[in-house]
Amino acid sequence: MITLLQRFDIGEEQIRRIVADTINGADDGELFLEYREGETLVFDNGRLKTASFNTDQGFGMRAVAGEAAGYAHSSELSHAALLRASDAVSAVKDGYSGTLAAAPAGTNASLYGDANPTADPQFEAKAKLLSKIDAYLRDMDERVRQVTASIAGSWQVVEIVRADGRVARDVRPLVRINVAVVVGDGDRQETGSYGMGGRKGFGEFLAEESWRRAADEALRQALVNLDAAPAPAGTFDIVLSSGWPGVMLHEAVGHGLEGDFNRKKTSAFSGLMGQQVAAKGVTVVDDGTIAERRGSLTIDDEGTPSGRNVLIEDGRLVGYMQDRQNARLMGMKATGNGRRESYAHEPMPRMTNTYMTGGEHTPEEIISSVKKGIYAVSFGGGQVDITSGKFVFGCTEAYMIEDGKVGRPIKGAMLIGNGPDAMHRVSMVGNDMKLDTGIGMCGKAGQGVPVGVGQPHLRMNQMTVGGTQA
Numbered sequence: 001m002i003t004l005l006q007r008f009d010i011g012e013e014q015i016r017r018i019v020a021d022t023i024n025g026a027d028d029g030e031l032f033l034e035y036r037e038g039e040t041l042v043f044d045n046g047r048l049k050t051a052s053f054n055t056d057q058g059f060g061m062r063a064v065a066g067e068a069a070g071y072a073h074s075s076e077l078s079h080a081a082l083l084r085a086s087d088a089v090s091a092v093k094d095g096y097s098g099t100l101a102a103a104p105a106g107t108n109a110s111l112y113g114d115a116n117p118t119a120d121p122q123f124e125a126k127a128k129l130l131s132k133i134d135a136y137l138r139d140m141d142e143r144v145r146q147v148t149a150s151i152a153g154s155w156q157v158v159e160i161v162r163a164d165g166r167v168a169r170d171v172r173p174l175v176r177i178n179v180a181v182v183v184g185d186g187d188r189q190e191t192g193s194y195g196m197g198g199r200k201g202f203g204e205f206l207a208e209e210s211w212r213r214a215a216d217e218a219l220r221q222a223l224v225n226l227d228a229a230p231a232p233a234g235t236f237d238i239v240l241s242s243g244w245p246g247v248m249l250h251e252a253v254g255h256g257l258e259g260d261f262n263r264k265k266t267s268a269f270s271g272l273m274g275q276q277v278a279a280k281g282v283t284v285v286d287d288g289t290i291a292e293r294r295g296s297l298t299i300d301d302e303g304t305p306s307g308r309n310v311l312i313e314d315g316r317l318v319g320y321m322q323d324r325q326n327a328r329l330m331g332m333k334a335t336g337n338g339r340r341e342s343y344a345h346e347p348m349p350r351m352t353n354t355y356m357t358g359g360e361h362t363p364e365e366i367i368s369s370v371k372k373g374i375y376a377v378s379f380g381g382g383q384v385d386i387t388s389g390k391f392v393f394g395c396t397e398a399y400m401i402e403d404g405k406v407g408r409p410i411k412g413a414m415l416i417g418n419g420p421d422a423m424h425r426v427s428m429v430g431n432d433m434k435l436d437t438g439i440g441m442c443g444k445a446g447q448g449v450p451v452g453v454g455q456p457h458l459r460m461n462q463m464t465v466g467g468t469q470a
Helices: 012-023 079-093 123-140 208-226 246-257 259-263 324-330 363-368 419-424
Strands: 028-044 047-065 068-074 144-161 167-185 188-198 234-240 284-287 308-313 353-356 372-384 390-402 405-411 414-418 426-429 440-444 447-455 458-466
Touching: 012 028, 012 047, 012 079, 012 144, 028 123, 028 324, 047 079, 047 123, 068 079, 123 144, 123 167, 123 208, 167 208, 188 208, 188 390, 208 390, 208 405, 246 259, 246 284, 246 308, 246 353, 246 372, 246 390, 246 414, 246 419, 246 440, 246 447, 259 324, 363 405, 390 419, 414 419, 419 426
Parallel strands: 234 372, 353 447
Antiparallel strands: 028 047, 028 144, 047 068, 144 167, 167 188, 234 458, 284 308, 284 353, 372 390, 390 405, 390 414, 414 458, 426 458, 440 447
16 A cells, blocks of 8 residues: 555655654654545435545644644645645744654554445445435334434544654544434424444444344434423432443543643643542543544554543542643643644644443442432533533433332433532442443534543432423
C-alpha cells in the first residue's frame, strides 16, 4: 500500500527535513497526515433517501510554544503547500526558545483490523439490508408509521511525522447502523431507536439475527413510550440502567476531567486532585485500549499509545485525560487522549471509552431498595455546563418504581443536577457494568469524535426530576 507520505510530490526525506526545521526550537509539534473514505445510506419512509460516498485527504502541521500553538492545514499534498504551512506555523517560535519534548513511545498493539467498511459489502447489499429492516418493522406492527434506517462506514488512515523523523501509522475502520421507529395510536405518536457499531467491518451487524434484534429493540421502545404516562416532577431516588445511560457520566463528569479545562481552571473539578469527588465505591475509567470499541485508538492523533486511565478511584480524583501540550504544562504524563476530528483541526484532550466500573449489587437489589423513584433506562439529548457541572438530561425510556418494583412507563422525565454533586449521591453500584452498543459521538470546541460510554446499574439518592405531569 502507498503511504500518505508517498502521495506528496517530493521525497520522504525532504518532508522530514521540513518538519524538523518547522518544529525545532519549539516545545512540540508534528505533521499529521490523513486519508479518509466515508459512506452513508439512509432509508426513510419506504425509500432510499440519501446515499453518499466521499474521500478526503490532507495534512495539518503544528508547532507548540508554551501555551501557544501555530497550526496550518491543507488538502493539497504538495511541496508548495507544505512550505506555506511551515512558514505560517514557524511564526509561533519568533522570540521563543523551547526544549523539544521526547517523541511518544511506540506500540505493537493492534486494537482493530484494517477492514474497509466502505468497500465491503457493496452498495447494493447495504441498500437491500435497509429495505429489509423497513419491511420487517412494518410487518411487525400495524401501528408503525415511519421507519428510518441508516448505515454508515468510514476508513481512516493517519500518519504522524515527528521532528526526529519517526513516523507512526494507524488504519481505523468505523461502522454504525441505526434504526428509528415512529408508532402511532390515533393522534398520539411516539418514537424508539437503537444503534450499534464499532471499529470493525460490517460483518456481524449485517447478520439477520443482529439487525432483527436492533429493529425489535427500536420497536419495543417506541411501543413502551406509546403507553407512557406523563412524568411527575419533584425529588426522587433514581436508578440508572447499565450501558448507554453512561452518557450522563461522560457529559456531566468526563468533560470536567479533561486536562485543558483543569489547566485553565474552568472545570468544576479544578484543583481537587486527591480529594473525594464522588461517593465511596465510584471508580471512573477512560480506556482507549478495548479491542474494536468505537472510542478505541491504537495511537491517539499525536502518536501517543492509548491507555487505560483511572480518573476517579473509590470516589477520589486521581487523574485527568491529557494530550501532550496540557500534560507538559501541568507537569503530568500524556495519557493517549490527544484527539482531533480531522487534519483540519488541532488535537485537544478528549475522551475515548469512559465508564464507571462495577460494584457488588445486583440490578434487582438496587431496584428493590427504592420505595418510590424513577428507573431511567435510556437517555436522549442533554446539556452540560463544564464550569459549574450543571446538567439536564432527557429520558427516552423511563419507568416509575413503586415499593421496589418497576411500574408504568413515563415520558418527558428530565434529570437535573450537578455532576460532582450527583456523584456523591451514588449509594449503590451494580455488578453488571456494560458498555454502550457503539453509537457515541462527542462534540467539543466544534470538533466531533467517536466515543464509547458505559456503567453498571446505579442508585442515586434524591435527584431533581423535571416532568410533564399536569
